Amino acid sequence: MNRLHALTDGVYAIAMTLLVLELHVPDARSSSELLTALAALGPNLFAFALGFAVLGTYWVGSAVNLSHLGRVDRAALFLNVLQLFFISLLPFTTAIIGRYPDEAAAVVLYGVHLEALGLAQYAHWVYVLRNPHLAHSPIDPRTARAVTTRILFAPTVWAVAIVLAPFSPRLGYAVYYVVLIGYVVTAVRDRTVLR
Amino acid sequence: MNRLHALTDGVYAIAMTLLVLELHVPDARSSSELLTALAALGPNLFAFALGFAVLGTYWVGSAVNLSHLGRVDRAALFLNVLQLFFISLLPFTTAIIGRYPDEAAAVVLYGVHLEALGLAQYAHWVYVLRNPHLAHSPIDPRTARAVTTRILFAPTVWAVAIVLAPFSPRLGYAVYYVVLIGYVVTAVRDRTVLR
Amino acid sequence: MNRLHALTDGVYAIAMTLLVLELHVPDARSSSELLTALAALGPNLFAFALGFAVLGTYWVGSAVNLSHLGRVDRAALFLNVLQLFFISLLPFTTAIIGRYPDEAAAVVLYGVHLEALGLAQYAHWVYVLRNPHLAHSPIDPRTARAVTTRILFAPTVWAVAIVLAPFSPRLGYAVYYVVLIGYVVTAVRDRTVLR
Amino acid sequence: MNRLHALTDGVYAIAMTLLVLELHVPDARSSSELLTALAALGPNLFAFALGFAVLGTYWVGSAVNLSHLGRVDRAALFLNVLQLFFISLLPFTTAIIGRYPDEAAAVVLYGVHLEALGLAQYAHWVYVLRNPHLAHSPIDPRTARAVTTRILFAPTVWAVAIVLAPFSPRLGYAVYYVVLIGYVVTAVRDRTVLR
Numbered sequence: 087m088n089r090l091h092a093l094t095d096g097v098y099a100i101a102m103t104l105l106v107l108e109l110h111v112p113d114a115r116s117s118s119e120l121l122t123a124l125a126a127l128g129p130n131l132f133a134f135a136l137g138f139a140v141l142g143t144y145w146v147g148s149a150v151n152l153s154h155l156g157r158v159d160r161a162a163l164f165l166n167v168l169q170l171f172f173i174s175l176l177p178f179t180t181a182i183i184g185r186y187p188d189e190a191a192a193v194v195l196y197g198v199h200l201e202a203l204g205l206a207q208y209a210h211w212v213y214v215l216r217n218p219h220l221a222h223s224p225i226d227p228r229t230a231r232a233v234t235t236r237i238l239f240a241p242t243v244w245a246v247a248i249v250l251a252p253f254s255p256r257l258g259y260a261v262y263y264v265v266l267i268g269y270v271v272t273a274v275r276d277r278t279v280l281r
Numbered sequence: 282m283n284r285l286h287a288l289t290d291g292v293y294a295i296a297m298t299l300l301v302l303e304l305h306v307p308d309a310r311s312s313s314e315l316l317t318a319l320a321a322l323g324p325n326l327f328a329f330a331l332g333f334a335v336l337g338t339y340w341v342g343s344a345v346n347l348s349h350l351g352r353v354d355r356a357a358l359f360l361n362v363l364q365l366f367f368i369s370l371l372p373f374t375t376a377i378i379g380r381y382p383d384e385a386a387a388v389v390l391y392g393v394h395l396e397a398l399g400l401a402q403y404a405h406w407v408y409v410l411r412n413p414h415l416a417h418s419p420i421d422p423r424t425a426r427a428v429t430t431r432i433l434f435a436p437t438v439w440a441v442a443i444v445l446a447p448f449s450p451r452l453g454y455a456v457y458y459v460v461l462i463g464y465v466v467t468a469v470r471d472r473t474v475l476r
Numbered sequence: 477m478n479r480l481h482a483l484t485d486g487v488y489a490i491a492m493t494l495l496v497l498e499l500h501v502p503d504a505r506s507s508s509e510l511l512t513a514l515a516a517l518g519p520n521l522f523a524f525a526l527g528f529a530v531l532g533t534y535w536v537g538s539a540v541n542l543s544h545l546g547r548v549d550r551a552a553l554f555l556n557v558l559q560l561f562f563i564s565l566l567p568f569t570t571a572i573i574g575r576y577p578d579e580a581a582a583v584v585l586y587g588v589h590l591e592a593l594g595l596a597q598y599a600h601w602v603y604v605l606r607n608p609h610l611a612h613s614p615i616d617p618r619t620a621r622a623v624t625t626r627i628l629f630a631p632t633v634w635a636v637a638i639v640l641a642p643f644s645p646r647l648g649y650a651v652y653y654v655v656l657i658g659y660v661v662t663a664v665r666d667r668t669v670l671r
Numbered sequence: 672m673n674r675l676h677a678l679t680d681g682v683y684a685i686a687m688t689l690l691v692l693e694l695h696v697p698d699a700r701s702s703s704e705l706l707t708a709l710a711a712l713g714p715n716l717f718a719f720a721l722g723f724a725v726l727g728t729y730w731v732g733s734a735v736n737l738s739h740l741g742r743v744d745r746a747a748l749f750l751n752v753l754q755l756f757f758i759s760l761l762p763f764t765t766a767i768i769g770r771y772p773d774e775a776a777a778v779v780l781y782g783v784h785l786e787a788l789g790l791a792q793y794a795h796w797v798y799v800l801r802n803p804h805l806a807h808s809p810i811d812p813r814t815a816r817a818v819t820t821r822i823l824f825a826p827t828v829w830a831v832a833i834v835l836a837p838f839s840p841r842l843g844y845a846v847y848y849v850v851l852i853g854y855v856v857t858a859v860r861d862r863t864v865l866r
Contacts, residue, residue, distance in 0.1 A: 088283075164465055167341065
């Protein structure tokens with residue numbers, strides 16, 4: 087269990103920090119040129135912030151969900167490694183939207199990636215629900231439904247973003263941000279104390 | 282003990298995440314060019330997935346094996362560092378098969394690398410078996426045999442892949458994937474609960 | 477809780493270590509050329525040391541502050557992720573002052589970054605103070621005031637550095653280093669034993 | 672305490688894994704060219720192995736020494752961060768000897784770096800000895816002397832390597848390896864069980 091947490095936290099921490107490698111120091115000959123060049127990094131900073139928000143939100147979600155888990159078997163470990171696969175790929179798709187912020191293909195690819203991540207998280211959760219002997223303490227149906235809703239909410243809305251992005255990449259981004267801000271607002275208002 | 286776990290999980294997490302650095306954002310001028318360029322990244326994505334699967338499988342194996350260990354001495358730490366040496370080299374050989382997917386030399390090199398990794402894991406396990414005072418609780422002969430078989434199975438088959446690769450690199454890849462899928466299937470069917 | 481620590485320590489450890497990627501091996505044809513080229517890396521080494529000192533100081537501060545926290549809710553997790561956002565950006569702004577050590581804009585940008593980091597740390601601390609049920613044990617007013625002073629001291633002085641840097645970048649650096657050295661001296665003289 | 676371990680293990684794990692980034696995939700048009708190109712990477716692989724051996728040896732040493740520590744104060748944390756500073760710089764000096772294996776300046780620089788690392792480790796240990804209230808359990812004089820000898824042995828011999836390297840870089844490398852192999856052999860023969 088502890089090792090699953092350690093690997094998970096490690097991959098999240100590294101993916102979060104690798105995002106910064108896509109921010110290249112610009113060429114400039116004066117302070118004013120430097121400021122102009124930094125302003126031109128806008129799309130990259132935007133992608134960095136988006137990627138970080140996605141990772142931060144999924145990490146908080148993962149920390150909350152895994153807190154229900156008291157024991158693991160090897161299948162649960164592999165389902166977790168599957169999630170980490172999509173987490174470790176995120177710096178790549180984030181770099182793509184940083185470089186091609188206005189291309190619909192980039193925004194759709196990002197949405198498909200988030201979709202895969204959300205479904206992997208859902209698969210892990212379903213496995214926990216179907217193997218109650220792995221749970222720390224019995225998960226009551228109300229909590230189970232609440233967590234399921236929280237996990238499935240994002241992939242549902244990512245699907246909307248994927249459909250909208252070919253018409254307007256910016257609308258796609260707007261959807262991504264609305265979901266993430268929604269999670270943060272819900273999280274901040276939910277004062278449940280975690281162990 | 283905890284520190285051995287922390288270092289091990291850290292190196293695995295970083296090696297997994299560094300694999301993504303070999304996926305370079307392609308140059309493109311439109312959404313369709315971007316899609317074509319991403320499709321051309323196929324071999325790299327293939328190598329990324331293979332590398333991730335190897336690391337994930339060995340990590341699960343290492344988590345299961347180390348769970349038998351209750352105490353360490355300095356020799357056990359060094360045997361573990363030896364494994365981590367081969368783990369931390371993996372992004373390099375993975376990058377090589379990503380760049381030269383059809384060269385037999387790349388596939389053979391990868392196999393030799395996996396062979397070294399498997400033998401280092403075996404050396405560690407033999408050390409644990411020979412120093413039963415390090416074990417968490419006595420390891421019964423049946424478990425010992427099962428773990429030994431599981432550890433030696435992969436290196437045996439890697440040897441087959443190394444022999445086959447010069448004739449057909451693709452056959453070599455097929456062998457790698459069959460082994461990894463075999464591990465996942467076995468793992469999923471084995472419902473032993475881990476601490 | 478443990479996972480919050482693990483993610484935090486992971487991001488700090490990676491940000492610390494990523495700083496080294498800005499130190500590029502110079503081109504040289506002889507030992508004396510190599511020494512000259514290494515000497516020319518002075519500003520980069522200076523930025524590396526500054527970035528490391530900032531991360532080290534904030535990490536020690538974070539370890540001390542989080543030791544008051546016994547429980548978390550999701551808002552506390554997000555406030556922590558916000559701090560990690562600014563931590564993971566630090567290799568970027570550190571690289572900028574390594575490349576443009578004499579540009580006022582670089583020094584000001586660094587100061588603004590440190591300001592944001594300090595305020596995020598302050599927001600987290602205020603949240604802990606306002607939610608005493610999250611504290612490990614009641615925080616007495618004197619400790620609360622001491623921690624608040626320690627957290628707010630740096631952002632106050634960073635503001636001075638931001639004002640001074642346009643007149644003299646070196647004066648800005650001097651302020652950064654004085655603050656960091658001040659923290660180390662205070663820390664070394666304060667013999668409070670931490671759990 | 673746990674956080675000190677986590678940060679330490681994180682920095683070691685990342686430094687170990689970042690070493691691999693200096694191994695660049697070579698350009699080649701056939702399997703035989705690839706093998707030739709890989710053989711030409713010899714010095715880099717040699718530096719990689721040396722860097723990994725140094726990090727592995729210091730990590731085992733650090734794990735053993737820190738196991739005496741039961742409590743920390745802020746000065747002990749800063750002394751540890753100082754060690755991590757030199758650890759996180761190691762990928763840089765390792766890359767330099769990988770690129771300039773035959774330049775005396777590179778070998779001397781590496782020795783000076785190891786010297787600084789060893790002295791930082793010694794400073795930490797002296798601090799622990801002078802503040803016995805930080806120790807897990809009283810450190811008896813015999814253990815204290817043994818650890819002191821083990822810590823000071825390496826820096827003494829690094830000094831010899833620094834003096835010899837200008838005459839023969841290879842002699843310098845030989846000294847580095849002899850010390851590391853000496854540590855491994857001693858470690859393997861010392862069967863003390865660690866907690």
